[in-house]
Amino acid sequence: MTKIFRRMLLFVLFASVVMIPFMETAAKTTKVYKVPIENVVEKGLYAFLQRSFTEAENAGAKAIYLDINTPGGYVDAAGQIAKLMDESKLEIIAYINDDALSAGAFLALHADKIYMSTRGRIGAAAVIDSAGNAAEEKADSAWLAAMKGAAESSGREVKYAVAMADKSMDLPEYGAGVGKLLTLTSKDAFEVGYSEGTIATFSELLKETGYENAEVITTSETFTESIARFITNPVVVPILLSIAGLGLVLELYSPGFGVPGTMAISALVLFFYGHLVAGLAGYEAIILFVIGIGFIVAEFFLPGGIAGTIGSLAVVGSIIMAGGNPMQMAISVLIAVAIAVTGMVIIMKFFGKKLHLLNKVVLMDSTDTxxxxxxxxxxxxxxxxxxxxxxxxxxxxxxxxxxxxxxxxxxxxxxxxxxxxxxxxxxxxxxxxxxxxxxxxxx
Structure with missing residues (x-):
């Protein structure tokens, strides 16, 4: 009996020694992803997050940590990202490292759990238009409903989310009297249930959430994604289109093909490249753009102006299609056209007689005494x-x-x-x- 017992004990000890490395390996195969949400929330960010979420799901990760530090951004982009978060099967944990303001607060509320650093803030979520003014009543009402829905989806007290977007709410105990939006500190957020806790470091957060032994994979933007985020920024888009318009105007008035034409083509290529990488533009928009350019070139050889008109409409249509938000892109196109027309008027008035093609297009000489x-x-x-x-x-x-x-x-x-x-x-x-x-x- 003693011999049998000894053999069993030796077998258990041997098995333990052999199995320990495999147990450690199994523990380390638990993966979590750390994904940053930084700077302005726009559609280029959505493309990066979509890639990161897909990568995490394909790798069999257990959770995604969103490392948030953003002043906010654009409502349509925030809505797409929130939908991406809601549809993910993985646990999503938001870590507000510094600021989750405006659209950042909205995204944090769509996470399964929220943790904050000691300097973290969440709130100030009013809708601001492109000119920096408060949005119209219709957009403001829709955003209030979205903030309310975000709070409800995560089981949090709705009034605080509404106060973040509505100045009429009166919560003086948290510094949000009438006329002032609510912004919660880490202490306030924990008190009202908008944070599960205040954590100083990310390693402590892993331990708090039960993933201290997991393999952490940090994703970062590729160079092309960074370029796409910059190009698809709603502030940059009208600037690019204006450069393209002015370049084309200057090229018409210059001999041969030179710097203005190169500038215009480069601006358009950047525009479509950024929107294609961001997943906003499809190949149909690029095909329509090429067709439009073809009609415009044909106008030089065909009488009547019909080809030029069709080509111009096709180019404008392709730009609007590429933007994802037709109204926003239409405004950008109108801004670019206005700048191009202004530039044309200035050129005709001050430099017209010195430019090559202008005398072929417009009668510049006045037949006066x-x-x-x-x-x-x-x-x-x-x-x-x-x-x-x-x-x-x-x-x-x-x-x-x-x-x-x-x-x-x-x-x-x-x-x-x-x-x-x-x-x-x-x-x-x-x-x-x-x-x-x-x-x-x-x-």
Whole structure:
């Protein structure tokens, strides 16, 4: 019996030694992803997060930690990201490292759990338009409903989410009196149930959430994603389109193909590249753009202007399609057109005569007397000469001077045939005479 017991004990010890490395390996195969949400929330960020979420799911990760530090951003992009979070099967834990303001607060409320650093803040979620002003009532109402829904989806007290977006809410105990949006500190957020706790470091957060032994995979934006985030920023888009418009205008007025044309093409290529990488533009938008350019080129060879009009509409349509938000892109296009037209007017006014193609497109020379243009030869040398009427002047008629017959008019009075007259004024084809008592004299 003792021998059997010894053998069993040796077997257990051997099995334990053999299995320990495998147990450690199994523990380390638990993966979690750390995904940063930084800077402005826009559609380029959505593309990065979509890639990160897909990568985490394919790798069999157990949770995604969103490391949040953002001043907010755009409502449409925040809505897409929130939907992505809601549809994910993984546990999503928001860690507000510094600020989760505006759209950042909205995203944090869509997480399964929220933790904050000691300096963390969440709130101040009013809707602001592109000019920096408060949004119209319709957009503001929709955003309030979205904030309320975000709080409800995570089982949190709704009034605090509403106070973050509505200045009329009165919560003076948290610094949000009437006329001021609610922003919660880490202490306040924990007190009202908008945070599960205040954690100083990420390693402590892993321990708090039960993943201290997990493999942490941190995702970061690729270079192309960083470029796409910059290009798809709603502030940058109208600037790019304006550069393209001005470049095309300058290229029309310049000989050959040079810097302005290169500038315009580069701006358009960047625009479509950024929106394609961000997942906003499909190949159909690019195809429509190429077709539009083809029609515009055909306009140089076809009469009527129809091809040019179709091409211009196709280009504008492709740009609007590429943006994801038709209204926002339409505004950007209008801004770009206004800037291009203004640039054209300035060029025509101050530099028109010095530019190559302008004189072929627009008649720049004015046919005035100061520029040397007259409908008839202005014979000012006749003024003061004495002539004889060859017909009566009633008041129009004719005179004879040095054997030349000249059509004239009197100053208004009747002058008989054969009278001496003096030429007092010459205005183009109009020669004015007055009766004179001088006979056959020339002055």
């Amino acid at each position: 100061e520029s040397g243009y007259v409908s008839n030869v202005n014979r000012v040398e006749l003024v003061g000469r004495i002539a004889t009427t060859s017909t009566p002047l009633r008041p129009a008629g004719a005179i004879e001077l040095d054997g030349e017959r000249i059509d004239v008019v009197s100053e208004g009075s009747y002058i008989d045939k054969g009278k001496s007259v003096i030429i007092v004024k010459v205005e183009g084809s109009r020669t004015v005479v007055r009766e004179s008592d001088k006979k056959g004299e020339n002055e």
